[in-house]
Amino acid sequence: MKITNAQFSAGVSSFYFDDQAAIKGGAGTDGFTYVGAARTPGFDKIRQSGEAISVLLELENGQWAEGDCAAVQYSGAGGRDPLFTAETYIPWMESHLRPLLIGRDVGNFTENARFIDNLTADGRPIHTAIRYGLSQALLDATAKASNRLKVEVICDEYRLPIDTAPLKLFGQSGDDRYNAVDKMIMKRVDALPHGLINNVSTKLGENGGRLQEYVTWLGQRIKKLRVDQDYTPSIHIDVYGTIGLIFNNDPVAIASYLDGLGKRAEKFPLYIEGPVDVGNKPGQIELLKAIGARLRDIGSKVRIVADEWCNTHQDIVEFVDAKCCDMVQIKTPDLGSIHNTIEAVLYCHAHGVEAYLGGTCNETDVSARACLHVAQATRPQRVLIKPGMGFDEGLTIVANEMRRNQSILQAKHGAMGASR
Structure with missing residues (x-):
């Protein structure tokens, strides 16, 4: 046709x-x-x-x-x-x-x-x-x-199997980083809250104190509001390189700070996205690798998510091959054609790095729904709830598209996880 x-x-x-x-x-x-x-x-x-x-x-x-x-x-x-x-x-x-x-x-x-x-x-x-x-x-x-x-x-x-199991969804709060968390806990999202920590003085703190207080509050808030103990979401915070700014990109100091955040997270898995931004890809890879090595040396379970300078499919391959991060954000608009997103997720799977099918709040309902289909085919470990910063609207678009597809696929192909 x-x-x-x-x-x-x-x-x-x-x-x-x-x-x-x-x-x-x-x-x-x-x-x-x-x-x-x-x-x-x-x-x-x-x-x-x-x-x-x-x-x-x-x-x-x-x-x-x-x-x-x-x-x-x-x-x-x-x-x-x-x-x-x-x-x-x-x-x-x-x-x-x-x-x-x-x-x-x-x-x-x-x-x-x-x-x-x-x-x-x-x-x-x-x-x-x-x-x-x-x-x-x-x-x-x-x-x-x-x-x-x-x-x-x-x-x-x-040549991928049809799998109708639910995906793990990740909510983003924008600057409403307290009220939005309550909404996310009530609706049991799998990872929260993104947090938008993009400014040192107002959000991170000149010595990182504001973020420390926030992570402590997050762990306590989840425990207070969750209905049952089985709900154990990951805490995932994007800091836009600001941690590197306050520690002059010193990997030892950064790792120590991240480890401290992990201890404040009340045993919920902690992912920190973009801890540094050195202004170029080779430097970014090397510094993330050094931070990760130091975290392992001190026994920390905090996980690093690559974002800045990891834009294209080729970038993702280089970050994954360098083993400089635990998870890669596949920022869908930055990869151009969505076949690159498909292949980036599959590359992460093949090389033992967690895939986060992300994107941006600055998308539309149409692009968000298309990405959900990509996610249901490729099965990344995390899927961004988008578009917008209101959370509820994005959750409606992404979660409902997922559930509609689950129903149709089950009707057409049988039980969950059935191969075609």
Whole structure:
């Protein structure tokens, strides 16, 4: 079956584009906005409204497939592609992509995904957000053309078993890091709260004291509010390199601090994402490796999650091969076409590193649901609840898509975990 029409629609994402360099540099706040000058190229303000572009593909049978191009909240940071706006990119998509799409056969998703992922503009790969949204639409097109769920398409093309067991979901709190935790405990999410610790003075503390207090509170709060002792979520906190800032990237000092956090976590597993950001990939790998080695030397069970400078599929391969982390965040928009996300999860599995299928609050319902299908096919150890920072809305989108798929797959393929 072929594509007969392609449309590109400007849309909004579920959060905002934030200039990470300015925020980490101590930008002040005024209500929901930040004050001061932007530092990252492409930003006019430190916080700007999030945008998306919907890709709509009409098929010969009259159905429309969809995918949403979206970029991460901290665009332009840590080696990522620049700010993504509809005004900038829709004209190029209409003139360059539409002719390539109309008449294209959608029988095989992976072939089409590889094709669009290799497209270039001015000698460079096209923006990761465009590859991300277009690949979602192509996956949806293959599914609609063959009367399959997107998860079934992935399982068929990658020869993976159908598994209807529930995935482990990870809630993100945004700055509402206390009330959101109560919600997460009530709804029994598997990992919490992300925490958004992206500023030293207001969130981490000049000596790390604010985060220490927060981790202590988290452990106590889970124990207080959980209904039964069987609920033992992981505590997963993203610190955006701020721990490295206060300890001058000293791996011994950082490991000692992380170990102390682990002792405060009330025996709940503690994952710290992005403890350092040294500004380049080789340095990031080496420092994370040194911190991890020191944690093992002192018998700490705190686990390190790689994020900054671990953006593309190739980056993930290098981080995994270096054995510098316990878990990798596969930040889906940064990998471009979602076949890269599929293969990144599978690579982590093959090499004994935990896979966290993440993304960004700055996505849409369409991209979040597409990623859930990827997760159900590839079975990562953790799946981000997205989009947005409100938690409940993202949980509704992701958890309900998972449960609908479980019901359909069980009806079509039988008992849980059945192979195809």
